[in-house]
Amino acid sequence: MRILVVEDDQEIQGQLQRKLGHLGYQVSVAEDGVEALFYLSEYEIALAIVDLGLPRMDGMQLIQQLRTNNHDLPVLILTARTGWKSKVEGLNSGADDYLVKPFQFEELVARVSALLRRSTGRTKSKLQIGPICLDLSSQIICVNNEEVNLTAFEFKVLEYFMMNPQKITSKFTLIDQLYGVDEETESNVIEVIIARLRKKLDPSGTLQPIETLRGRGYRFRQLAD
Known part of the structure; x- marks a missing residue:
């Protein structure tokens, strides 16, 4: 099962790729929204973790483009932006969940697992x-x-x-x-x-x-x- 991490912070990018990989996920990494759209057109992606502050095409624009193109994969926003207004904007753009940096990796994994279960229609393990x-x-x-x-x-x-x-x-x-x-x-x-x-x-x-x-x-x- 492949997860796409859309993140331009090299340290966070590497941590997610390494730790999610240890859990058995295949992880692709994109540094901006344009590169992310390429991966989504070429590979079967089960879930995307998207930062909002991205170069070329930011996270909000990427998520909106995904939904416009009828990509129904679950999207977890991962961002340093705090406040309820940013969260509402992110969810209204088409994201499924929202996690603020800094974060605990265990919480991210729990949210990823819940989104994947929901997307496949499974409530059981x-x-x-x-x-x-x-x-x-x-x-x-x-x-x-x-x-x-x-x-x-x-x-x-x-x-x-x-x-x-x-x-x-x-x-x-x-x-x-x-x-x-x-x-x-x-x-x-x-x-x-x-x-x-x-x-x-x-x-x-x-x-x-x-x-x-x-x-x-x-x-x-x-x-x-």
């Missing part, structure tokens, strides 16, 4: 498709109530699939979920992960949860209970 259950809090995966051990990359791919059932997902989209924008990857890494997931989730070959659509990518089937 578990995803269930047929006999496959993924607990987002404990990161435990069970098939027919039996625990299955996955690597970190396998878990990320399965999480993306289960949050987007029936969606055709390209290999490049899955690579984007696993790696940073500038990281190099081997061409067959996704095929290897998919093969391992199929073997671990469906050793008997009866469920066949992951379909391969030649030339288009993969699709996680909506399995019967």
